[in-house]
Amino acid sequence: MNFSDSINNLLPMETIKLLNPSLKRKFYADMLEGKLLSYQLLGKHYTSPPSIKPKGPMIVLVDTSGSMHGAPQTLAKSVVLAMAKLMLSQQRDMRVIFFASTNQHLEIELSSRKKMSEKFLNFLLYTFGGETDFNTALASGLKSLKENDFQGADLVFITDGKSEISDKLLLASWEETKRKYKAKVYSLIIGSSGAGGLSNISDYIYLVDIELASEGTARVVRLTEYK
Numbered sequence: 001m002n003f004s005d006s007i008n009n010l011l012p013m014e015t016i017k018l019l020n021p022s023l024k025r026k027f028y029a030d031m032l033e034g035k036l037l038s039y040q041l042l043g044k045h046y047t048s049p050p051s052i053k054p055k056g057p058m059i060v061l062v063d064t065s066g067s068m069h070g071a072p073q074t075l076a077k078s079v080v081l082a083m084a085k086l087m088l089s090q091q092r093d094m095r096v097i098f099f100a101s102t103n104q105h106l107e108i109e110l111s112s113r114k115k116m117s118e119k120f121l122n123f124l125l126y127t128f129g130g131e132t133d134f135n136t137a138l139a140s141g142l143k144s145l146k147e148n149d150f151q152g153a154d155l156v157f158i159t160d161g162k163s164e165i166s167d168k169l170l171l172a173s174w175e176e177t178k179r180k181y182k183a184k185v186y187s188l189i190i191g192s193s194g195a196g197g198l199s200n201i202s203d204y205i206y207l208v209d210i211e212l213a214s215e216g217t218a219r220v221v222r223l224t225e226y227k
Contacts, residue, residue, distance in 0.1 A: 024074070028081060028121050056152045057093040058083070059144045063159035065100040065132040071210055072190040076158045077124050079188065083156070084110055084120070095144055095153075099137040100128030107140070111149075132159070134197060135167045142174055145181060154184045157202070161192030165200065174201060195226060 017027035030036050060083060062076055080096055087094040088110060097107040108123045137157075144150050157163075165171060178185070178201075187195050187202040195205045205226035 059095045060156045061097045064098045064127045066129045101131045102133045104128040134163045157187045161189040163196035165197040
């Protein structure tokens, strides 16, 4: 047992912090400081993980509407945190966008470990509510993708799947931009059996099934690829 910032080697007891609102911030702080209790793989035939060739940037759009509150949003933000750490370790830029209804939009850009500090912790604690406007969210992703630093980025949607994209002009513009920059779209659907309107724009869809404990917290999480 040792201290680290690794999600993959995290001891189960550390995840308890995510289930308690008052300890959630401490979990994020301990992760940034490399103070999470973790196990270490050692042995006669153990070798360090292979080096990964850095790829392009990533844009992550996270649904923080009312339907995502509770365990789904906690899980979504945990995924964002793990992705941010991976991206920074590979020296890849990342933009995280929280969205809900029209004009409810908040974003942060991570391009160095210095930026993943108190400002990022405060960002992760933020949430919106109410309805979800996926037209505005997709437009935000499209705008980011056209920026010099994020051309060729992959997009990741994290939501509960209750999505509808009705703006046909936006969809046409999106398809054209996607082909131009060879971008891929990944959708992580939490607690739902389908991707809704995101099915039309996603290259890969993954479903996250959450089994809740009696007090409403996540007890078991299953990830499957949606065909």
